[in-house]
Amino acid sequence: MRTELPATFLATEDGRRANAILRSCVHCGFCNATCPTYQVTGDELDGPRGRIYLMKSMFESGEISGVVREHLDRCLTCRSCETTCPSGVRYSELLEIGRSRIEKDAPRPLAKSLMRKLLGAVLPAKGLLTVLLRLGRPLRPLFPRKFRHYLAPVSAHAPQPRTQHARKVLLLNGCVQRQLTPQVNDHLVALLNARGVTVIEVADEACCGGLNLHLGQDDAAHASMTRNIKALTPYLGEVEAIISTASGCGVTLKDYGRLYPAEGPLAAQAQAIAAKTVDAVELLAHFEFKPAVQARRIAVQTPCTLQHGQKLNGRMEVLLERCGYDLLPVAEPHLCCGSAGTYSILEPEISDQLRTRKLAALHKHQPEVIATANIGCQMHLAAGTSTPVLHWLTLLE
Ligand code: SF4
Ligand code: SF4
Structure with missing residues (x-):
C-alpha cells in the first residue's frame, strides 16, 4: 500500500x-x-x-x-x-x-469518555475492585442482568498449603480473575506442588497494563507495566518461568519487550519478563495427569488471546484429551466470543451478537461443560447460558 x-x-x-x-x-x-x-x-x-x-x-x-x-x-x-x-x-x-x-x-462525548476512564481506573486497581465487588455483591439483584454474573458470590475455597521444592515458578495473580475465580490459581498451585514445583506469588504484583492499552490509555498502561516490572524483577533469578492462567494477561506480558519503551530505565527487565512468561498450557504440557474421574463431554472455546495473540491454538485441547475428556467439534473456533476486555460493556450490541453466535456453536453437540482459558470469556459466556463455563485448569485432576 x-x-x-x-x-x-x-x-x-x-x-x-x-x-x-x-x-x-x-x-x-x-x-x-x-x-x-x-x-x-x-x-x-x-x-x-x-x-x-x-x-x-x-x-x-x-x-x-x-x-x-x-x-x-x-x-x-x-x-x-x-x-x-x-x-x-x-x-x-x-x-x-x-x-x-x-x-x-479526539475527545469522545462526555458520557462515553467518563465510562472509559472509569473502566480504565477501576478494573486494574485490585484494592478498589475488591472493595467495589464486596459492596456490590449484596446488591446484585438491583444491577442490570448482564452485570449480575460478575457479582455472583465467590465459592468458598481452601487454599492448598504451599510446599517447597527445588523447581520454582512465579504465578501471576491477575486483577479480575483473582477476585472472581480464585479457585483457578489455587488448583494450579496444587497441581504443581504435587509434581515437585514450588509456586511463588507476588503480593505487590500490578495489572499487566493490557486493559488500559486496549482503551488507548498509554500513560496508565505504562504506569502499570512499570509497577509490575519492579514487582516481578526481584524473583527472575530464582524462577524458571512466570505463569499466566488468564490468557489475556499472558499475551500482554509476553509483549513487554516491545511495549515498554526501549530507552526506558527498565527496558532490560521488561525483556527478561517477556522471555520468561508462559501460559499454563505450555508449562503443563510437560507433566502427566491422571484420567478424569468423570470424563465429560466438553466444548472448548479458545480465547483469542491464546490462539491469535499467543499462537497456542490446540494446546488446551491436547491436555484435556490426554485427561480422557470427550472434546466435541465446535464451528468457527477462530471467531471471538464478544468479551474482549471492556468491549462487552462499551459495544454491547455487537458483543451480544457474537456471544449468541459463539454459544450456538458451542452448544451444537450438547456439551456438559464449556471450557475456556480466560476470565473475561468465562464470565461473558456464562452470562448467556445455563451450561457450566469453567476454566480448563479446574478440569484437570
Ligand atoms: S489480509 Fe488484510 S491486512 Fe493482510 S494484506 Fe490482505 S488486506 Fe492487508
Ligand atoms: S475485530 Fe476484526 S479487525 Fe479487529 S482485531 Fe479482530 S479480526 Fe482484526
Missing part, C-alpha cells in the same frame, strides 16, 4: 512503525473473511482492511472523524486478522498507534 505520511509523523517512532505496517498491507481482503465484526455488520469499514484504510487517511490528513473513531472502537482487538493475513501485517500494533492518537486528539 502506498503511503504519504507527514514528515513530522515519520520523524517519530510511532510514525515509522505505522508507515512500515501500512506498506506491508497489499489490501487483498483475505482478513475480512475471519473478522468477527465484519461477519456481524457486513460493513467494509468494520473489517481489518477498511480499518487500515481509515487509519492511513487519519495519519495522512491529521484529521480524526467520528467515523474513524466509531469503526476503530468497534474492533475487538481479537487479532484473528493477523492469523489470516498472508502478508504478516501487524494490525494490532497499528491499531495501538491509531487508538492512542484518537485518545489524545
